[in-house]
Structures are given as structure tokens and as C-alpha cells.
Amino acid sequence: MNLLQEATEFITSCYQELNKTQSEIDDRISEITKEIQIDGTYQHLPFEIDYGAKVAWRNSNRCIGRLFWDQMQTFDRRHVETEEEIFMAIIDHMKYATNHGRIRPTITIFPPQTKKHHVRIWNHQLIRYAGYQMENGMIGDPSSIEFTEKCIELGWEPKYGKFDILPLVIQVNNNLPKLFELPQSSTLEVEIRHPEFEWFQDLELKWYGVPLISDMALEIGGLRYTAAPFNGWYMGTEIGARNLADEDRYNMLPQIASCMGIDTKSSISLWKDKALVELNIAVLHSFRDDGVTIVDHHTAAQQFKKFEEKESESGRNVMGNWAWLIPPMSPATTHIFHKPYKNDTVKPNYFYQPKPYS
Ligand code: HEM
Ligand SMILES: N/C(=N/c1cccc(CO[C@@H]2CCNC2)c1)c1cccs1
Numbered sequence: 001m002n003l004l005q006e007a008t009e010f011i012t013s014c015y016q017e018l019n020k021t022q023s024e025i026d027d028r029i030s031e032i033t034k035e036i037q038i039d040g041t042y043q044h045l046p047f048e049i050d051y052g053a054k055v056a057w058r059n060s061n062r063c064i065g066r067l068f069w070d071q072m073q074t075f076d077r078r079h080v081e082t083e084e085e086i087f088m089a090i091i092d093h094m095k096y097a098t099n100h101g102r103i104r105p106t107i108t109i110f111p112p113q114t115k116k117h118h119v120r121i122w123n124h125q126l127i128r129y130a131g132y133q134m135e136n137g138m139i140g141d142p143s144s145i146e147f148t149e150k151c152i153e154l155g156w157e158p159k160y161g162k163f164d165i166l167p168l169v170i171q172v173n174n175n176l177p178k179l180f181e182l183p184q185s186s187t188l189e190v191e192i193r194h195p196e197f198e199w200f201q202d203l204e205l206k207w208y209g210v211p212l213i214s215d216m217a218l219e220i221g222g223l224r225y226t227a228a229p230f231n232g233w234y235m236g237t238e239i240g241a242r243n244l245a246d247e248d249r250y251n252m253l254p255q256i257a258s259c260m261g262i263d264t265k266s267s268i269s270l271w272k273d274k275a276l277v278e279l280n281i282a283v284l285h286s287f288r289d290d291g292v293t294i295v296d297h298h299t300a301a302q303q304f305k306k307f308e309e310k311e312s313e314s315g316r317n318v319m320g321n322w323a324w325l326i327p328p329m330s331p332a333t334t335h336i337f338h339k340p341y342k343n344d345t346v347k348p349n350y351f352y353q354p355k356p357y358s
Helices: 003-017 022-039 046-058 083-101 142-153 198-203 236-243 253-259 271-289 297-313
Strands: 073-076 106-109 119-121 131-134 137-140 168-172 178-180 189-191 206-208 217-220 223-225 349-351
Touching: 003 022, 003 046, 046 073, 046 106, 046 217, 046 349, 073 083, 083 106, 083 119, 083 168, 083 178, 131 142, 137 142, 189 271, 198 253, 236 271, 253 271
Parallel strands: 073 106
Antiparallel strands: 119 168, 131 137, 168 178, 189 206, 217 223, 217 349
């Protein structure tokens, strides 16, 4: 579909859902038609872009957190052009979203891609730990090794620590990207301890409180917002069952199992499962104890159930990606595991985009 067709489809569904009249739809579409004829593109009105960002979340088939799709704060930063202004807007977003631990789902929207404009944030997430490939092994987060090497190439000073927060890398048009260090005040972290095992804190594990995705493109009515960082809060398993558990991430299960005194030589002791449960208990306990919003995978699944019920009451089909929606821990203890989901792609939505660096 071309730009005008995408715009027409979006305005029609958006205005109908917002109970606007047919003449309002017709007037808006003829306005947009003129704009596209003159400029080759068009501009969303503030309420259109806010609605579009929320519905894009509602249409995210891989997301278990969609119950709250209509409760997100949208910061319209389409007037922001320079790397420095983008950096400042990102800091504002992080402070507002973090809110001392009472996390608020938030999105900041920078200018869309046009013939003249193209903004990219090179980071996968605004806060993430560096990874270093050394002669005798790896330090930090292995999934960050490639991006960390890019940052060093661009002049970043490596610290070779286990939890070094990476710089922001912001690119406007096809200029050289600019690097910015995040101030401590904008990067809340949680030290991981266990409610019963005193030794757990000696592992010196921590994680950042707010997940802020910065490499996906928000597509609304044919326009692509290639820099539109968004955050929610974490589901505990993301940290406890993947980031700190995967062998090609922080790979903590063997150490935790041996500290628990479990035989790790044979699988039949289910040592991995026992270590996994205690690591996830520790993550949930530490976030809650520090007053940082987090959801366990059982509560998240119940909330998703409520989302399904609300959507069918609104006459909409719920689309989902089953393999992503089931949690990586005890999946069959959730209703999601026991039912199929259609996985059609509906727009507006959030999409992967090509890596801005090679
Ligand atoms: C409010 C709390 C939220 C929770 C607990 C939550 C939870 C999750 C989880 C667990 C995943 C799977 C991630 C993975 O397996 O790596 C996910 C995916 C996703 N979420 Fe949510 N989410 C939340 C809010 C949001 C918001 C505010 C947006 C956007 C406005 C969003 C958009 C997405 C998208 C686009 C994906 C798929 C990412 C991909 O394909 O790589 N979510 N969510
Ligand atoms: N809890 C979250 N989890 C994620 C949501 C989207 C993407 C990701 C990270 O996805 C990576 C790519 C595939 N797994 C890791 C994590 C949120 C991040 C931003 C808003 S909610």
C-alpha cells in the first residue's frame, strides 16, 4: 500500500475508535491528501500520534503486558533535531519513566523518517551493560560485545567491568553518530539478594530497573518513527530466567546450584531448575524490596487473560505470538500455554529495523 492508502486506513480506524464522525474522517483525509501532494509526506496531529503509539502496543503480538495499552505517557518530540536535544529528551524520558521506582510506561517520539530526515538510536536498549571478548574469556554481557566494540571504535573508554553501562549512540541523518554518557541519576539499578540465602548477595549480581527499547521503529499510518524509545517494567523471568541465566549471557545457574550444595554433575537432580527458581525468587524479592515495579510471570499471565477478555468485549480479535507469550519458566502453569493464538501482523505496530552499523 502507498502512503495515502496507509494514512487513510489509519485515520478511518483511529477516528472510528475515537467515535468521531464520518465528515471529520473525510475532512482529515482530504487535508492529508493535499499535504502528501505538496510535501510527499504528512504530519500526525498530537492525538493521532498518541493513539497510534498506544494501538501499536496493543497490536504487539509478542507482548504479554498489553492489558495496560491505553495507559502510556507519550512525549511528542518531533520538533527535536540535534543529537544534543535528543540526548536531553531521552534523559527527561528516563527520569519521568523511572519515577523513583514506580515505573510509568512511556514513549518519546522523535521525527519520522522522510527524504530529508533520518534519526537512529544505535543502542538496543537505552540502559544496557557492556560486553568484552578477552583472550581468556568474556567480561560483562556477551550479547553486547558487538555494540561495545562499535562504541570503543567511536571513542568510548572501556572499563572492562561486569556491569558497565554503555553510552548512548545517537545518529542524525547520515552524520557520524555522537556518544553521550548517561548520568547516574537516570540509571536506577537493583542489587540482587535472596530472602533466605545470605550467600546470594556475595555473587554481586545486579540489574537495571527500567527496560527501555530504543532500536524498534513505530509505524503509524504509513509514517515510520525510526527513533521512538519506549519502556514498561520488567517481568521477573526476563532477568532471572534469561539475562542472568542463559549460558551465552551471565550464565549464573552452575554457580548458584553449587552454592545451594546441589550435585551439578547429573541433570536428574534438576539442579538447573532449582537454581533457576531461587534466582527468580531473588530478582522479584530485590525489586520489590527496593520499591521498583516488576511483575511475576503468573500475575503477568493473569493480566494478559484480562486483556484477552477486554479485547473480545471491544469486538477485537487478540493476535499473539504463542512462542513469545509463554514465559520461559513454568510455561504450562499459565493459560497461555494451553491455547492457540493467531499471529497476524496488524498496524500500527513496532517493527525491527536494519542495524544502523555493520
Ligand atoms: C508495562 C509492562 C510491560 C511488560 C511487563 C511487558 C512484557 C514484555 C515481555 C516479557 C516481552 C518479551 C520480551 C523478550 O522475550 O525478550 C515483551 C515484548 C514486547 N513488548 Fe511488552 N511489556 C510491557 C510494556 C510494553 C510497552 C509499553 C510496549 C510498547 C509501547 C511494549 C512492546 C513490546 C514489543 C514490541 C515486544 C516485542 C519485542 C521484540 O519483538 O523483540 N511492551 N513485552
Ligand atoms: N519488559 C520489557 N521487555 C521487553 C520488551 C521488548 C523487547 C525486549 C527485549 O527483546 C530482546 C530481543 C529478543 N529478546 C530480547 C524486552 C519491556 C521493554 C520495553 C517496554 S516493556
